Amino acid sequence: MSVQAQGRHYFNPQACPVGGVRVAAPKATGRKKAAHPHDLTEVEHDHDFNELVIVTAGRALHHLKGFTYPIAMGDVFLLQREDRHYYSDRDGLELINIMYDPALLEMPTDELRQIPGFNAMFLFEPMYRRQHRFESRLHLAPVDLQSTTRLASTILDEVEQQRPGYAIAAKTKLFELMIALSRQYDRTETTEGQSLLRLGSVIGELENSYDQPWTLEDMAEAAHLSPSQLVRVFRKATGQTPLNYLIQLRIRQATRLLEDSDLNITQIAHQVGFTDSNYFSRQFRRCMDATPTRYRRAHNYLAR
Structure with missing residues (x-):
């Protein structure tokens, strides 16, 4: 039976709705030890918050919503609230999990959605994960993984040390991390990733050129979809039709x-x-x- 990871165990929802943990590889002793308090890495669970996962080392199988995908160092993906998942067959797997509650975060959504890679990674990739068999996830080259790990580590440091101003610093660094990952997704070359970027570019174009005489046909052409397909996908991602x-x-x-x-x-x-x-x-x-x-x-x- 699935259990739920609750945000209050990882961050203070009122003071700072951002938190994070490192998940280290199990020691080669044959005995499993929790990587952190409330560690559910190998227990099927969901969340009442969003979780941004950065695979910093090793590999494993990721069981997500009834499907299984291999993950490896350099993979980065978003787990939305109520996504039921767990990991198995860990081989040196190390993660940085950045948790946040989007309902409390006051995200600069208008600005973020101007970036096609943000829309592709944070809106559309979770929707298409099953259809694309996880091939549209972001995968970072070693040099990009290093810079991403450093930035994510500053978020962990802020919420752990809680120096004056830490809440603002943690939120600001989270937005910086989202922008950096979105720009890296902009450079993805996989066929699946490119298809999501075309969808993401529609939202980006609307955000940047909302005053233009857009039609549904214009948007569908930009996304390389039929108007009916675009309406269906767009509504599922945003809760609204494109118009x-x-x-x-x-x-x-x-x-x-x-x-x-x-x-x-x-x-x-x-x-x-x-x-x-x-x-x-x-x-x-x-x-x-x-x-x-x-x-x-x-x-x-x-x-x-």
Whole structure:
């Protein structure tokens, strides 16, 4: 029966929703010893947090959601909350596990999603893991593994030593690690990884060019998928259709202009990609439960 690893055993959810552990290779004594308190490495379990796994040495079999994949030094992958897994047949396996709760972390999602490799690795690879038989995972060359290990180790040091400011430092270094891994994924050359990068680039293009006259057909062409395939995959990864994602993105940008500028409603609508200010107002009210004018009055001191 699967057990659950709980975030409170690895980090303080209120103070700093980031933690981490090193999992060392078992000693050659025939006796197994826990690598850290609450060590579930060889016990089937899931989590109430996300876990970023960096394989720093050795190899093993990874049993994940009913399937088995070989892993080896240089592999990096994300385990999402409630992903049921464990390891077996460990041969010198050493890991760094970085744990975090995305619901508490206040991640800079808009900025991260501008990187195709972030979308490929953190959104789409977990979805396609079974179909791709784990071939779309990130695999680091030795020199990249060294730099990644150093960066991950600074996160472990911060949460272990808990010096003043450690919570901000740990979160900042986690974002730095995510960006570094995303950029490394951008360079992946596997067929499976390239297919995920094409999907990731669609989100990146939307984040960077939300004001352009996108159609579903444009997005599907960029992803090398049919429109219906893109809708299905996109909804599974983000919870929204591509066009609804674009509308929400435009509305988020509009809220910033309503808060920080004195542009009129029509100007803001056009600046974020809406050609019809009435349609913009309807979509804004649907997303924000307020008209643009009412939202501005509540949030923009220039309008008070």
